[in-house]
Amino acid sequence: MNPKLPVWIVEDDEDDQYIIKLAFESIVPPINVKLLTDGDQLVPTLKRTSVLPRLVLLDLNMQRQNGFETLKEVRAIPTFQSLPIVIFTTSTDSSDLVKSMQLGASGFVTKSSNQLELMSTVKSFAATWGLLE
Template identity: 25%
Template sequence: MVKKLKILLIEDDMIEIMKLNRTISRLKLDHTIVEANNGEEALEVLEQKDNLPDIILLDLNMPKINGIEFLKILKADDVLKYIPTIILSTSNNKKDLLECYKTGVAGYVIKPLKYEDYVSKIEKLLAYWSVNELIVV
């Protein structure tokens, strides 16, 4: 059964936020997107332990707390560490990729330049997590 996901999108670029929301709408998906513009805002959202997201989509290059720093904070928390976190970034830097997987990321998706390719990747990504058994904490 496909489930409706609550997705925490941590992204500082408004164009990328609009692109994801437009993609969800275009694909006629009924997921809920909660937006945070940086790691600090995301941590505030995650303080509400009774209303946690099913998955987190995380950009790496952000002000205040970058994606890797945020991931390390997340994975150090006994409750939050179980939320699947997928990097959604333009960085194809092998060092970033290795560091993310070493820290415990659930996936690493490079944002393609063409919008149609982006839609295809997001569709597959969300389809997978919609049927995956998720831990409810």
């Protein structure tokens, strides 16, 4: 059996954290989900970890450090420039998509409040980012 592949979720809303984590754990049991509650926690945590995440889901709207600032900070560090970071947000604003991609996001996905759509999105993440290996 493969070791648990880490997925990190950077999200300040506790309900969203719980639902997204539950979706990953129920759809793809080998996934190890780590929760961070604000963007300002990502770089220090990346620097301390011995195993980089296979995928980071990053919310845009957080209180202390938003997703844009966090993405810019991560991409400024050579070690983390190729780390897969997908913006996972409620925003449907096309300018947020453009800015995210300009800052180096690996993808941009709008969160659904529908549980079935969220499960489908998680399955798609798992397939796209090689989480099923």
